[in-house]
Amino acid sequence: DTAVSQTPKYLVTQMGNDKSIKCEQNLGHDTMYWYKQDSKKFLKIMFSYNNKELIINETVPNRFSPKSPDKAHLNLHINSLELGDSAVYFCASSQENSGSGANVLTFGAGSRLTVL
Amino acid sequence: GQNIDQPTEMTATEGAIVQINCTYQTSGFNGLFWYQQHAGEAPTFLSYNVLDGLEEKGRFSSFLSRSKGYSYLLLKELQMKDSASYLCALMDSNYQLIWGAGTKLIIKP
Numbered sequence: 612d613t614a615v616s617q618t619p620k621y622l623v624t625q626m627g628n629d630k631s632i633k634c635e636q637n638l639g640h641d642t643m644y645w646y647k648q649d650s651k652k653f654l655k656i657m658f659s660y661n662n663k664e665l666i667i668n669e670t671v672p673n674r675f676s677p678k679s680p681d682k683a684h685l686n687l688h689i690n691s692l693e694l695g696d697s698a699v700y701f702c703a704s705s706q707e708n709s710g711s712g713a714n715v716l717t718f719g720a721g722s723r724l725t726v727l
Numbered sequence: 728g729q730n731i732d733q734p735t736e737m738t739a740t741e742g743a744i745v746q747i748n749c750t751y752q753t754s755g756f757n758g759l760f761w762y763q764q765h766a767g768e769a770p771t772f773l774s775y776n777v778l779d780g781l782e783e784k785g786r787f788s789s790f791l792s793r794s795k796g797y798s799y800l801l802l803k804e805l806q807m808k809d810s811a812s813y814l815c816a817l818m819d820s821n822y823q824l825i826w827g828a829g830t831k832l833i834i835k836p
Contacts, residue, residue, distance in 0.1 A: 652828055653828050656824065714818065714824075716762075716824070719769060721767075
């Protein structure tokens with residue numbers, strides 16, 4: 612029944628390691644996103660992706676790379692983890708990336724990454 | 728550029744009414760969203776306003792004034808389960824969401 616599911620929910624790792632977070636949505640949505648929520652609770656868009664286009668936030672370090680094997684999946688791979696990467700990462704999806712009012716986001720439960 | 732302001736924290740009493748304000752500055756506007764986020768959980772959609780006025784949905788209502796760059800979320804008959812953060816998000820001219828930091832609402836018995 613889970614609409615947007617992401618794994619793992621918790622991830623603790625050492626600096627310098629490489630890790631991945633997986634996300635899957637069963638809503639049939641066209642667009643998927645990765646957000647980072649830091650300790651100050653700001654939600655910052657990292658990537659959005661639909662069938663046609665990957666949109667990258669230019670402020671995101673290139674250590675972060677999204678991978679989308681198909682429309683229902685958008686995984687996040689992080690290389691050479693740093694302390695500042697510690698945050699909660701939310702996957703989300705929407706029907707379309709437009710302002711028609713249909714751009715309501717459905718979020719996954721979040722993946723809390725702690726880098727030691 | 729864009730800027731969104733909302734109070735960091737508010738406290739209200741169970742059964743009462745609370746209004747959470749959100750002010751914004753933007754060069755392009757395609758709507759304003761409110762989301763609710765309980766601690767340790769994902770944000771969930773509450774409301775969307777693109778035209779001026781009040782949208783009512785049960786105990787929750789959302790208001791928008793585009794000329795004033797102002798929105799509020801009104802919560803009536805507060806329940807303990809309404810304790811959460813309430814996030815205001817602006818959709819800009821590129822249909823990208825710009826998020827406020829959220830208002831933590833504490834409900835007291």
